[in-house]
Amino acid sequence: MLEKTFTPAEIEARWYAHWEETGAFRPARPDAQPFTIVLPPPNVTGTLHIGHALNQTLQDILIRWNRLKGRDARWIVGTDHAGIATQMVVERTIAGQGLTRASLGREAFLETVWDWKRQSGGAITRQMRRLGASCDWAHERFTMDEDFSKAVTHVFVELHRRGLIYRDKRLVNWDPKFQTAISDLEVETREVQGHFWHLRYPLADGSGALIVATTRPETMLGDTAVAVNPEDERYQALIGKLIAHPLTGRQIPIIGDEWADPELGSGCVKITPAHDFNDWAVYERHKEIGWINVLDATANILADDSIPQAYRGLDRFEARKAIVADLDALGLLERVEDKTIQLPYGDRSGVVIEPWLTDQWYADAPKMAVEARAAVADGRTQFVPKTWEKTYFNWMDNIQPWCVSRQLWWGHRIPAWFTPEGEIIVAHSEAEAQAKAGAGVSLRRDDDVLDTWFSSGLWPFATLGWPKQTDELARYYPGDVLVTAFDIIFFWVARMMMQGLELTQQAPFHTVYCHGLVRDSKGQKMSKSKGNTVDPLELIDRFGADALRFTMAASEAQGRDVKFDEKRVEGYRNFATKLWNAVRFAQSQGIAAGPTETPRATLPVNRWILAETAQAAADAEAALTGYRFDQYAATLYQFAWSRFCDWYLELIKPLLAGGGEAAEETKQVAGWVIDQILILLHPVMPFLTEELWHAQGDRAQDLILAEWPKLTPETNEATAEIAWLIDLVSAIRSARTELNVPPGSKLPLHAPEADTDLQARLERQRPALERLARVDGISFTPPPPGGTAQLVVEGLGYAIPLEGVIDLAAERARLTKTAEQAEKEAAALAGRLNNPGFTERAKPEAVEKAREDHEARTAEATRLRAALARLG
Structure with missing residues (x-):
C-alpha cells in the first residue's frame, strides 16, 4: 500500500539512480528506428536556470515519448567549454591565491582550468539529473575533449583550404576588460543617461564651421571625414571641401553620404571608421578617407605621434573630459544636450564595449548561408512555429562575415603559424606547418582561440565521431528535432545549419522547435537586478520535479x-x-x-x-x-x-x-x-x-x-449516457453554487420534456443523481409555480424548484448587481484596449494584462447573466 503522503524527494533520487544504473535511458534497440535530439550544450560553468528547465523538459518529453513508442531514442548530451566564462571563473579563483593568468603562463594556466573543470565543471549536469533529464550520459561529450578538438581543428583547416576562412582587419565588439573580441550575443545594451556634445568643426578656408554632435567626443581623435547628405541643399556646395580638425590639426574632407540624416541634428556627422560600425560602412563606400585607430586594447588613448601629447595614454573616459574641456576653452563647444542613450556593455565584464579595428579570423558566412537558407526554404528543415522562418531568413539574407577568433587562452587554439616574413600557414599540427614552411624557418603559433560558437556549431555531428565515418554518425545523423530558445536562432542554429551543410552535405536536423523565453508572472523579463528570477532547484525542493516539469509543459504555448x-x-x-x-x-x-x-x-x-x-x-x-x-x-x-x-x-x-x-x-x-x-x-x-x-x-x-x-x-450508447450524466450533474452543481443553494439541501429534479428513452435513462441513473447532485426524487411533470432554477442539457430543459429554499428576490438583486459591475469593468477595459495611445505606448506586459482582465470580466458577466436567466 502506498504511503499516505506523497513525498517527491526520496522517490526522485531513487528512481533516477535506478534508471541510470540499468541503462534505461539508452536501451539496446539496434533494429528500431532512431530518434535523435542534441542537447544545446550548456556552459560548463553554468547552473540550471529556469530557461534550462523549460528547454530540457520539452526535450525530455519528446525523448521519453519516443522511447515509449519503441524507437531507439538518443538524447546526445554534453557541455560547452564556454571560453570567456570559464576563463573568467578560473582567473577569479587564482586571484584569491595572489596569482594571475600572466604570472602562471599559458600552459600552467590551462592545466589549472582543466583541474577546475574536473572538480567543479559538472554542476549543471548533476542538476539536470534532478530535473529528470533522461540523457545518454554514457556518451557525454565536452567540446574540449580530444576527439572533438581534433574535429574542430580539421574544420578550420578544411574551411581555410576551401577559402571559407580567412584573416582580415575589421571592426569587432571589443571588451577592454578581457581584451578580446566578443559576439553580439555577449553584448548587453543598456539605456543610460548620457550627453550629446554639439561641436564646431571649422572649415579649413576659414569661411565658417559645421556643427556635429557626438556621444563619444574622445573618438574625434580618429575622425577622417565629416559626412553630409548629398541631397541636403544646405551643404551640397561644401562637399569636397576640407575641415580643419579642431584638435589634431589634420585636414579632413567633407563627403556626401546617405548615412547623414538631414532631419537629425544639424545633418552633419563625424566619421570615425576605426571606432564605429556605421562609420566603417561609410569608409567602405569612400575608401579615400582612410581610418585611424586611437585606442589600445585596454581602451586607453594610444601613445602615437598622430595624437596630441595631452591625450596620450589617458583612459577613454578621462580623455573625454579633457577633450570637452579643451573644446570649450577654444570656443568650439556649441552646447551639451542631456540625452538617454543606448550603450553596449559586456554581459560578463560589465564594461562599455568598444567597436575596435583589429586583425581577426573570419568565416565567409555570406557564402555558407546560401545553402543553409535554401534548406529551410525548400523544407529540408522546418521551423515550428513556422513564423520563426522569417527571422531566420532575415538574418541569413543580411549576414556579415563571422569573426571566429578570440583573444583568450582557454579554448581551441587556432591552428595557424606565422613566419618571420608574415606568411600564414594553416595546418593540422606544428609538424605539418613546419613541413610546409621548410626546414629551419622559425614559426610562431597564433595565440588566439576560436569562438565557442564555432565549435558548438559542429555539435550535431562531431559528437558522433565525425570526421570519421562512424556507424553512430550514419545511424543518428541528421537528428530529428532541435529544441531551442528563439533568441539563439542566429548564433547557434544558423551556424549549425551552415557548418552541417558545408561539411556533411546534410542539414543537421529535420525540425527546429523554437520555444519562448520564461518571464515572470507579469510578463516582465527576468533579471537579477529586478529580483524576479526563479531558481528551479529551489522549486524542485519544495514541490518536486514532476510539478515543475508539468508547469513548464502546460505553459509552453507555441509562439508565446x-x-x-x-x-x-x-x-x-x-x-x-x-x-x-x-x-x-x-x-x-x-x-x-x-x-x-x-x-x-x-x-x-x-x-x-x-x-x-x-x-x-x-x-x-x-x-x-x-x-x-x-x-x-x-x-x-x-x-x-x-x-x-x-x-x-x-x-x-x-x-x-x-x-x-x-x-x-x-x-x-x-x-x-x-x-x-x-x-x-x-x-x-x-x-x-x-x-x-x-x-x-x-x-x-x-x-x-x-x-x-x-x-x-x-463513441457508443454507453459513453453517450455517462457523458450526459456528467453534464447534467455538473449543470445542477453549478446552478446550486451560483444561486447560493445551501449545500445540505436535497431538491427534486423536474424533467417535463423527457421522452420515454430519457425517462428510462433518468431512472437508471437515479442513484447517481441522488448521490452526486443531491437530487431528491425525479418528476416528469412541470415544476410547481414559483422560482425555479432552469437548466438545459443536450437541448432539453430541466428545472429545480427553489421556492422557500433561497430568497429569490435577494438572489436576483445580488446577481444583477454583480453582473452590472463586471460589465462596467469589462467596458472600461475595452475602452483602454481600443485606445491606440494605450496599446502603442504602454509596456507589452501591461497591454497583455489588460486583455486578460477584459476576458475575465467579460466571462464573469456572461456567467452571471446565465445564472440570472436560470431563475425562472
Whole structure:
C-alpha cells in the first residue's frame, strides 16, 4: 500500500539512480528506428536556470515519448567549454591565491582550468539529473575533449583550404576588460543617461564651421571625414571641401553620404571608421578617407605621434573630459544636450564595449548561408512555429562575415603559424606547418582561440565521431528535432545549419522547435537586478520535479513567451497528490495493475471510461506530434483529474461496494485505465508515474520502457449516457453554487420534456443523481409555480424548484448587481484596449494584462447573466 503522503524527494533520487544504473535511458534497440535530439550544450560553468528547465523538459518529453513508442531514442548530451566564462571563473579563483593568468603562463594556466573543470565543471549536469533529464550520459561529450578538438581543428583547416576562412582587419565588439573580441550575443545594451556634445568643426578656408554632435567626443581623435547628405541643399556646395580638425590639426574632407540624416541634428556627422560600425560602412563606400585607430586594447588613448601629447595614454573616459574641456576653452563647444542613450556593455565584464579595428579570423558566412537558407526554404528543415522562418531568413539574407577568433587562452587554439616574413600557414599540427614552411624557418603559433560558437556549431555531428565515418554518425545523423530558445536562432542554429551543410552535405536536423523565453508572472523579463528570477532547484525542493516539469509543459504555448507563476507549480503539485491519492484509493479497493490488452466491459460507466481513455491517448499523441506541449498537458490534466479521479472513481464506488461480476469487471477496467494514465503522463511526470506503476503490482519492466498506448477512440450508447450524466450533474452543481443553494439541501429534479428513452435513462441513473447532485426524487411533470432554477442539457430543459429554499428576490438583486459591475469593468477595459495611445505606448506586459482582465470580466458577466436567466 502506498504511503499516505506523497513525498517527491526520496522517490526522485531513487528512481533516477535506478534508471541510470540499468541503462534505461539508452536501451539496446539496434533494429528500431532512431530518434535523435542534441542537447544545446550548456556552459560548463553554468547552473540550471529556469530557461534550462523549460528547454530540457520539452526535450525530455519528446525523448521519453519516443522511447515509449519503441524507437531507439538518443538524447546526445554534453557541455560547452564556454571560453570567456570559464576563463573568467578560473582567473577569479587564482586571484584569491595572489596569482594571475600572466604570472602562471599559458600552459600552467590551462592545466589549472582543466583541474577546475574536473572538480567543479559538472554542476549543471548533476542538476539536470534532478530535473529528470533522461540523457545518454554514457556518451557525454565536452567540446574540449580530444576527439572533438581534433574535429574542430580539421574544420578550420578544411574551411581555410576551401577559402571559407580567412584573416582580415575589421571592426569587432571589443571588451577592454578581457581584451578580446566578443559576439553580439555577449553584448548587453543598456539605456543610460548620457550627453550629446554639439561641436564646431571649422572649415579649413576659414569661411565658417559645421556643427556635429557626438556621444563619444574622445573618438574625434580618429575622425577622417565629416559626412553630409548629398541631397541636403544646405551643404551640397561644401562637399569636397576640407575641415580643419579642431584638435589634431589634420585636414579632413567633407563627403556626401546617405548615412547623414538631414532631419537629425544639424545633418552633419563625424566619421570615425576605426571606432564605429556605421562609420566603417561609410569608409567602405569612400575608401579615400582612410581610418585611424586611437585606442589600445585596454581602451586607453594610444601613445602615437598622430595624437596630441595631452591625450596620450589617458583612459577613454578621462580623455573625454579633457577633450570637452579643451573644446570649450577654444570656443568650439556649441552646447551639451542631456540625452538617454543606448550603450553596449559586456554581459560578463560589465564594461562599455568598444567597436575596435583589429586583425581577426573570419568565416565567409555570406557564402555558407546560401545553402543553409535554401534548406529551410525548400523544407529540408522546418521551423515550428513556422513564423520563426522569417527571422531566420532575415538574418541569413543580411549576414556579415563571422569573426571566429578570440583573444583568450582557454579554448581551441587556432591552428595557424606565422613566419618571420608574415606568411600564414594553416595546418593540422606544428609538424605539418613546419613541413610546409621548410626546414629551419622559425614559426610562431597564433595565440588566439576560436569562438565557442564555432565549435558548438559542429555539435550535431562531431559528437558522433565525425570526421570519421562512424556507424553512430550514419545511424543518428541528421537528428530529428532541435529544441531551442528563439533568441539563439542566429548564433547557434544558423551556424549549425551552415557548418552541417558545408561539411556533411546534410542539414543537421529535420525540425527546429523554437520555444519562448520564461518571464515572470507579469510578463516582465527576468533579471537579477529586478529580483524576479526563479531558481528551479529551489522549486524542485519544495514541490518536486514532476510539478515543475508539468508547469513548464502546460505553459509552453507555441509562439508565446512563458509567463511563470509559482502558484501553477503548487497547483500541479496538487495534481500529483490527487493522482497519488487516487491510486491509494484504488489499492484500498483491490484494484491492481491492469491487463496488457484493453479489457472487455459491459457496464456503461466502464465502457465510457475506456472510450475516454482512448480519446485522451489520441489527443495526447496528436498534441506531441504537433509540438503542442500545452495541449498535451491540458489533455492529460483534464482526463486524469476530472474524468478519472472526480467522475469515474465516484461513479464506480457503488459497483465496487456491491461485489460480484460488476465489481470484478470494474477492478479490471480501473486498473487498466490507471496504467494508461501513468504511461501517457510519464513523459512529463516521470518520477511519480514510475513509482505508481510499480506500486500497482509486479511489472515485467519499468514504466520508462513500457509501450505507448495504441487506442482507437469510439463513441457508443454507453459513453453517450455517462457523458450526459456528467453534464447534467455538473449543470445542477453549478446552478446550486451560483444561486447560493445551501449545500445540505436535497431538491427534486423536474424533467417535463423527457421522452420515454430519457425517462428510462433518468431512472437508471437515479442513484447517481441522488448521490452526486443531491437530487431528491425525479418528476416528469412541470415544476410547481414559483422560482425555479432552469437548466438545459443536450437541448432539453430541466428545472429545480427553489421556492422557500433561497430568497429569490435577494438572489436576483445580488446577481444583477454583480453582473452590472463586471460589465462596467469589462467596458472600461475595452475602452483602454481600443485606445491606440494605450496599446502603442504602454509596456507589452501591461497591454497583455489588460486583455486578460477584459476576458475575465467579460466571462464573469456572461456567467452571471446565465445564472440570472436560470431563475425562472
